[in-house]
Amino acid sequence: MSTQSAQAEPAPTRAPFDRFVAVIPAGGVGTRLWPLSRAAAPKFLHDLTGSGSTLIRATYDRLKPLAQGRFLVVTGRAHETAVCRQIPELDPNDLVLESEPKDSAAAIGLAAAILHHRSPDTIMGSFAADQVISPDDVFQAAVREAVHTAAVGTRGKIVTIGIEPTHPSTGFGYIRGGDALEVPGAPSARAVAEFVEKPSLEVAEKYLESGEYLWNAGMFVAPVALMLEHLEANEPELHAGVTEIAAAWDTPERDEVAARVWPSLPKTAIDYAVAEPAAAAGDVAVVPGAFRWDDVGDFAAIGRLNSAREDNNVTVLGEGARVFADSASGVVVSDTKRVIALIGIEDVVIVDTPDALLVTTKEHAQKVKGAVDALKASGDTDVL
């Protein structure tokens, strides 16, 4: 009944949750969170919510009840020690280190290929290490529906988890839902009609009003075989490369093959390499997530996410922070033990680190990236 794919496999016999492995791509510097987040200490290695956990640890803990120890983490070589310190229980064979950044298609493609080589019927769930989600149980319920949907039929589905929009954001891509899919165990699963790029405010308002659109948070659950089928169709060179590395992964040749092949891989986003063409082919479903989701895109988000820790209208983040505020409001992120005195200043954003200080306003928080670019241009790269 279904068309045979290039990656054709016997129909899976294991139960959906026995096939599930959580993949955590931990990349991206988080430039808009400079100087807290930077090349040597990217966003996912910080506790940005005052929870006591770094974002990557919170991501791991949130997935633990679903993945039950089956994880694959993909990150830059520079972060090996920090990631191992955050997730000491991670098997070294389940830590994929990129010698250089190659964008999401290579990172997720390699994860899919390694998991496929180990067990072709694996269902991967990919969740970025630097997002803030709550409450966990609502998130986990959505992932459960997504796993059931991903396992449907012989080939399964690539299932995105779309976020129910709370405002007409122009900063995210959107997913337009289609017909309900009637998958057992996944009552809210629907087909994906299309992915759409970041809209104008006017368009975003229409999306919000229609009730048909969800935010694309880049979270998906999918059979690795189906992922690789679409990757092969759209990016054959990339597919061949990750397949070659994956074949060597659990052998003594891993480092040699990875060192030779990885640098040659093309850089592209998983959206173009897999998600959009798969949606056009009718292979993508969506499960709406009613949980609170924040990609912590700038320091204004820190204020939103830490409303509980307000002192005198100033949100303070940082364990050793000693903040004194008089007629002031805003956000202070402290990575030092210095006394910080704010006097008569409103909606300020202060990020205090040992070698760099940022002072801006909530309104201008999005412009931090420009400052980082300018510092790069001026040669002040020691603090980037």
Added chain:
Amino acid sequence: MSTQSAQAEPAPTRAPFDRFVAVIPAGGVGTRLWPLSRAAAPKFLHDLTGSGSTLIRATYDRLKPLAQGRFLVVTGRAHETAVCRQIPELDPNDLVLESEPKDSAAAIGLAAAILHHRSPDTIMGSFAADQVISPDDVFQAAVREAVHTAAVGTRGKIVTIGIEPTHPSTGFGYIRGGDALEVPGAPSARAVAEFVEKPSLEVAEKYLESGEYLWNAGMFVAPVALMLEHLEANEPELHAGVTEIAAAWDTPERDEVAARVWPSLPKTAIDYAVAEPAAAAGDVAVVPGAFRWDDVGDFAAIGRLNSAREDNNVTVLGEGARVFADSASGVVVSDTKRVIALIGIEDVVIVDTPDALLVTTKEHAQKVKGAVDALKASGDTDVL
């Protein structure tokens, strides 16, 4: 012709400038300039004008052509090393170290007593170490007139140098000038009708309009004998104490006597102990100073005093400062080598030191003292 004083001396025979010694009181933490200025590193030990000189060194250099090596510096014991580093040419016997602060009457009274013990006809000129003055030649011309006026007649005069007001300040006391004195070499010397306290804005505007008032900058030139005469009349205990210390100053007993007597001295201001009663007795004159004068009362002053060093509307002070500004204006004082990025923030005042950071606005710069008081109350005294 003149009334005989309690400190009666033979009429001086030396020429006025041979009798002149410059006294530099270097006290006061400069709380309104925290965290740059603080107990361990008070205002006078900083270069607040970007000139390359600390305020105390600039004060010394400004007086050098007049004093020709005859100086007395009064400061706290904690600042001995720093002051010696700033003025290496200072004779150790000309450095008066206070074991505890005793306000201006004791500091200036002891200076007067030491100089009187060494040479009773001395004319002292007292100039605080933490004021900014320019140009030097206009200042020096005013001091020359003041020295001629101080030397007039047998007893001489206590001569204040009053600043020609440029705006109706409510932050300074004022001096009302009286009749011209017709002193040879001091064409602008006048009697002082009265000293008046800091006025309301309305009153200050009237002062400015009348043209009769000058700012009291606390600068004066006076025969030490006349100073001590008034001190004895108004603060006999204080006078006796400083006389006892002065008698022992150039002997091996200096430390023993100072340690015993100094802590017992009453705390009061030279204005009450000498200047105001002397003015009432007709012993005070004033020479107007047309030079630019700033007591650097807060960080807004730093902006005024450093207008030449503006970069992108941000005044930057600090040798190692690495400031990046985007759509920002204000003052940055850096005592670190950190990169400081300002984005979209106007009229901000940032003072960055190794253990404390202040963020405020020019408008609120005067409120820094309140923050320091609050830090003291909360026990965060390590950064004060």
